[in-house]
Amino acid sequence: MFKNILVPVDGSEHSQRALDRATELAKITGAKLVVFHALHIPSTLHSLSHVAEETYNFIRQQVQNTGEKIIKEAMEKCSRNGVSAEGKLVWGDPAYEITREEQEGNYDLIVIGGRGMGEIKGWVLGSISRRVVRYAKCPVLVIK
Numbered sequence: 001m002f003k004n005i006l007v008p009v010d011g012s013e014h015s016q017r018a019l020d021r022a023t024e025l026a027k028i029t030g031a032k033l034v035v036f037h038a039l040h041i042p043s044t045l046h047s048l049s050h051v052a053e054e055t056y057n058f059i060r061q062q063v064q065n066t067g068e069k070i071i072k073e074a075m076e077k078c079s080r081n082g083v084s085a086e087g088k089l090v091w092g093d094p095a096y097e098i099t100r101e102e103q104e105g106n107y108d109l110i111v112i113g114g115r116g117m118g119e120i121k122g123w124v125l126g127s128i129s130r131r132v133v134r135y136a137k138c139p140v141l142v143i144k
Helices: 013-029 053-080 094-105 119-125 128-135
Strands: 004-008 032-039 085-091 109-113 140-143
Touching: 004 013, 004 094, 013 032, 013 053, 013 109, 013 140, 032 053, 032 094, 053 085, 085 094, 094 109, 094 128, 109 128, 128 140
Parallel strands: 004 032, 004 109, 032 085, 109 140
Antiparallel strands: none
């Protein structure tokens, strides 16, 4: 059924539930599980790199540290649940990087947390899970 499952995590409650569901599926199907996190600094903060390089570098390091912690905790959770997983950490726009990874990694399924916001607010703001559902080539399971 599933051989390769991609599970993007961001440390939120929704992504924790998605990780739980992905580990259940990996156990049942024997699929390889890849825990994925995209490090992202909003473009408005990129202007700091020229004006206040030290501040920008500090922010960048904090984002990196947080991402590493999120991956580490997710990997530990997989291990506690008896599922071996690979962790991947990349820089870039989360929705773009998730769909790029999905297409390059030949995944059968993406299990991703949804934000649980209302339909209008989700349409206006555009969520990562919504963009992943739209652009992914494989099935996407959105966990609320």
